[in-house]
Amino acid sequence: MIPAMPATATSSRQASVVALRFGRLAAMGAVAVLILIAGVWSSWGTAQHVMLSKGRERGTMTVTACSGDTCSGPYRPTSQGSKPRANVVIKQSVAVKKGRTYTVTVKPGSNDVVRTGPAGLLYAWVPLGGALLLASVVVAGGLRMTRAAWALGGAGLALLTVTFLAL
Known part of the structure; x- marks a missing residue:
């Protein structure tokens, strides 16, 4: 007759499985x-x-030149307090094409604009x-x-x- 395994070993194994499962869930x-x-x-x-x-400079930008990863062009304001600018910069992406006009907002303290x-x-x-x-x-x-x-x-x-x- 083979002696039965002590109950503490089985519960210890179950506890380690639970701990590993919890660790995986917490990490993921x-x-x-x-x-x-x-x-x-x-x-x-x-x-x-x-x-x-709201409260930011809003207007339109016509893209006149693109080089590298930026495009530039003149800015015409549409909101009160906004001033026209001869040249603002927008990041070039698939969404920006030379010769097109986009509605933009000027990032505060810069000449960078976002669509x-x-x-x-x-x-x-x-x-x-x-x-x-x-x-x-x-x-x-x-x-x-x-x-x-x-x-x-x-x-x-x-x-x-x-x-x-x-x-």
Whole structure:
């Protein structure tokens, strides 16, 4: 007859499995939250100028020249207290083309402008869309929460698709 294994070894094994499972959930949850915070943080740098434009200089910019990763052109004000400028700078992207006119907001204390309106707002939140897609992979694989992962991925894909169509 083989003596039975003591009860303490079985409960010890179960405790370690629970501890490892909790550690995995905590680590993957922290990674997913960190990815989402990074997406919001990188989007907010531009989005704040678009969303909170009350009291800021607003106007239009006609792109006359592009070089490197920036485009420039004259600025015509549309808000009170805003002054015309001979040259303002906007980041060049797929959304900015030479010869076109865009509604913009001037970043305080500079000659840099950001695009406003629905297209500018959506474009400002593109980093968050990418973060949502990346976090969905972490949530699905690391946390094994497939419904939440599909929701995050769907939201990210929707944001990127609508932005692409708006631009």
